[in-house]
Amino acid sequence: GNSVTQMEGPVTLSEEAFLTINCTYTATGYPSLFWYVQYPGEGLQLLLKATKADDKGSNKGFEATYRKETTSFHLEKGSVQVSDSAVYFCASDRGSTLGRLYFGRGTQLTVWP
Amino acid sequence: GAGVSQSPSNKVTEKGKDVELRCDPISGHTALYWYRQSLGQGLEFLIYFQGNSAPDKSGLPSDRFSAERTGGSVSTLTIQRTQQEDSAVYLCASSSTDSNQPQHFGDGTRLSIL
Numbered sequence: 001g002n003s004v005t006q007m008e009g010p011v012t013l014s015e016e017a018f019l020t021i022n023c024t025y026t027a028t029g030y031p032s033l034f035w036y037v038q039y040p041g042e043g044l045q046l047l048l049k050a051t052k053a054d055d056k057g058s059n060k061g062f063e064a065t066y067r068k069e070t071t072s073f074h075l076e077k078g079s080v081q082v083s084d085s086a087v088y089f090c091a092s093d094r095g096s097t098l099g100r101l102y103f104g105r106g107t108q109l110t111v112w113p
Numbered sequence: 114g115a116g117v118s119q120s121p122s123n124k125v126t127e128k129g130k131d132v133e134l135r136c137d138p139i140s141g142h143t144a145l146y147w148y149r150q151s152l153g154q155g156l157e158f159l160i161y162f163q164g165n166s167a168p169d170k171s172g173l174p175s176d177r178f179s180a181e182r183t184g185g186s187v188s189t190l191t192i193q194r195t196q197q198e199d200s201a202v203y204l205c206a207s208s209s210t211d212s213n214q215p216q217h218f219g220d221g222t223r224l225s226i227l
Contacts, residue, residue: 009165019158034215036218038176039116043117043204043219043221044204044206044218044219044221045218046215046217049215080183089156098144098161098210099161099169100158100161100169100172100207101158101171101216102158103148103155104155106155106156112186
């Protein structure tokens, strides 16, 4: 079956530090992969996505590359800001446009000035 | 509106009561999803609608949970005889059927069972 496993944290960093949040997936097909972010008191927002192997999704300085050989989609940012403090969720679909998403447990990121 | 709208934003009720949660998807989105977010459980899928039919309701945790969608738009999630373990944030998402379009989430309904 399909599942997503991500580093749970919490992760605490100083401003301008490098961020990596690990995410791996299991899937029977060829899923699209997503990172969603949830800021305090808000709903989930799509941060970035990749639809096939070797694609790189990027947004707001965050990047993640779809690695089929390691079934991974790790989230990285070179220099985090206080405003990046949020919960980050890795997710996959079933390989078709429609249907449920499979989410990781979420990683709480706190960035200190 | 521009985004997915959920109501109420907060609901507090007594154990044993029935509750109804509402979701207004983005206009034109034919797919609608319900998820539940609770401490220690992460994000759980509940049910998926395509139009008014539900091809995947495998995530509904018990027969106390039901959902419907009318007119291919608004959806309601009903929980009967609520239990304390039903306390969670219930999230609704919608998406179009165009390829590679992501799910857009509402802000959720925070349900607290006393």
